[in-house]
Amino acid sequence: MFTQDRKRLTRILARAEAGAVCDMARRLQEAYPVTVVKAPGRTLAMITAREPVRAGLYYLAETVVWEAVVALDGARGMAATMADSAEKALAMAVIDAAVTRGVFSETETLLRWETEQESRAMREHALHLQTMVHFTSMDAEMPT
Numbered sequence: 001m002f003t004q005d006r007k008r009l010t011r012i013l014a015r016a017e018a019g020a021v022c023d024m025a026r027r028l029q030e031a032y033p034v035t036v037v038k039a040p041g042r043t044l045a046m047i048t049a050r051e052p053v054r055a056g057l058y059y060l061a062e063t064v065v066w067e068a069v070v071a072l073d074g075a076r077g078m079a080a081t082m083a084d085s086a087e088k089a090l091a092m093a094v095i096d097a098a099v100t101r102g103v104f105s106e107t108e109t110l111l112r113w114e115t116e117q118e119s120r121a122m123r124e125h126a127l128h129l130q131t132m133v134h135f136t137s138m139d140a141e142m143p144t
Contacts, residue, residue: 001107002099009099010092012110014081015117018088024106025091028072028098037076038069040086068093075101 002009013021028034042064049060066089067080077097081089098104 002104002110006096008114009096009110010079012114012117013079013092013095014083016113018083018085018091020113021095022087022091024109025094027106028094028104032073032098032101032103034094034097035071036068036090037071038067040066040068040089043067043080045080065089070094070097072097073101073103 043066044062045065047060047063048057050056051058063082065080065082066084066086067078068086068089069076069078070090070093071077072094075097077093077095077100079089079092079096081092083089095104
């Protein structure tokens with residue numbers, strides 16, 4: 001399932017709690033040989049945004065990320081996360097390698113995490129909408 005959608009896998013893992021991701025990776029490391037190809041380290045990544053009028057990309061800023069590369073039973077896994085955690089970056093890379101190799105068996109857990117994350121985001125969005133100012137309604141209240 002996630003072999004075709006790496007962006008989705010990365011999004012779920014990046015938003016998940018570091019402890020849970022590390023526990024999942026630990027189980028994989030106990031079952032399969034994992035070799036660290038590139039130890040977790042800090043690097044800079046560009047944050048891009050899409051300009052709405054021309055639909056072109058532009059660089060918004062740079063941010064510090066942790067990245068790691070591993071090999072699990074011959075399959076390479078890579079990860080980068082803005083979380084300030086070398087352990088989480090390494091764990092995400094292990095999970096990515098397991099998905100690539102086809103030995104990942106905790107898809108239901110990832111789907112549950114995704115559902116919880118989406119639900120949390122919707123609740124937060126609803127809270128933000130309650131505080132939104134509608135300027136058109138303010139114009140109607142202004143005396144002329």
